[in-house]
Amino acid sequence: METRRLRLLVELSRLGSMRAVADTVGTTTSTVSQQLAVLAREMGAELIEPEGRRVRLTPAGRRLAEHAAVILAAVETARLDLAPGAEPNGTLRVAGFATAIRVHLLPLVTELAAGHPRLHILVREHEPAEALELLAADETDLALTYDYNLAPADPDPALHTTALWTAPWGLGVPADAEVSDGADTLEVFDGFRAQDWIVNSRGTSDATVIHTLASMAGFTPRVTHQADSLDLVQGMITAGLGVGLLPMDTPTVPGVRLLPLTGPEVVLRAHVVGRHGRLGWPPLALVTDLLAQRTASRATGQ
Structure with missing residues (x-):
């Protein structure tokens, strides 16, 4: 059902003449008559009937015109809601x-x-x-x-x-781990090649980063643990289960040391x-x- 045909029916209900409807919408009387005939076929009901030299709405036509007024108002409301610059709702x-x-x-x-x-x-x-x-x-x-x-x-x-923001990430390790001062990323990774590694349980991107840097440092990491919660990652590190990536701005718990990865950097975007x-x-x-x-x-x- 096309809304333009419903509009013609509403205008006919309001104006009472096909000529007046045609003048209002900027078309011909013949077009108005043809479109209303199509609407009647779509609805399976007679919508207009002769009244002398004019036409009038049948009871079904009047009822559909009532529905059409509500439908057209709803369509206009939707158009205004979705238009750029409209009040978000x-x-x-x-x-x-x-x-x-x-x-x-x-x-x-x-x-x-x-x-x-x-x-x-x-x-x-x-x-x-x-x-x-x-x-x-x-x-x-x-x-x-x-x-x-x-x-x-x-x-x-x-x-x-x-793009929203970027954040540097480091490597979370046991607080008593021995790391050379000024060690770059590959040296840091190499120092923990014998450790188990902790990765995200619901994504693969940090595992990809770990495998990439470990490969550059010349070893294959032993990824054995998975956790989605960063707090849980720290708990695993404290328990001696391995090491894993953490945001540099995250507060560390006792027993965890956060090492910066200075080159290559690890940056979350x-x-x-x-x-x-x-x-x-x-x-x-x-x-x-x-x-x-x-x-x-x-x-x-x-």
């Missing part, structure tokens, strides 16, 4: 990794509740691969993801990626990702812009 689904949600998204949720009360954020915690799968399946609208400079994500032409064709949707555009602004302000210390 509705539900925005966001999937992302824990740090991005906790540090950057949740403060925005609080701000948006006050400034845009008709906008609701639905949050799901997922690692990058999981979040991107949800985005591809249209089960989320926005993905907060990360990769590493030594394990870059493959670009997807269907997706638009906005955070992104916000959306699908092309949807970037202009006001809720998505607003949250993307606010995340970019927030991370830029934190990077400059403002």
Whole structure:
């Protein structure tokens, strides 16, 4: 059912004449008559009947005109809601990794509740691969993801990626481990070649970084443990189960020492990702812009 035909029916109900309808919408009387005939066939009911030299709506026509007025109003409301520059409202689904949600998204949720009360954020915690799968399946609208400079994500032409922030990572080791002062990344890795290694249980990017650097240092790492929680990684290190990558700005627990990786550096790169064709949707555009602004302000210390 085309909304333009419904509009003709509503105008006929209002104006009472096909000629008046034609003049209002800028077409011919013949076209109005033909389109209303098509609408009647689609509905399987007579919508107009002769009344002298004019026409009038049948009871079915009047009822459909009532429905049409509601339908056209809803379509116009949807158009205004989705138009660029419209007041953001509705539900925005966001999937992302824990740090991005906790540090950057949740403060925005609080701000948006006050400034845009008709906008609701639905949050799901997922690692990058999981979040991107949800985005591809249209089960989320926005993905907060990360990769590493030594394990870059493959670009997807269907997706638009906005860079957010970068963060250096180091190697978490037992606090009593002996490490030469000024050791570069490969020397640090070489010093722990006999250790077990801990990697993420829900992603492969940090494992790729570890294997890459270990290969450059001349050995194959023995990856034996997996954990998604950074706190759990530290607990494993304290228990003597191995060593693993950790953000340099993370507070360490007693028993863990965080070694900088100075060359090659290990840098996490955070992104916000959306699908092309949807970037202009006001809720998505607003949250993307606010995340970019927030991370830029934190990077400059403002």
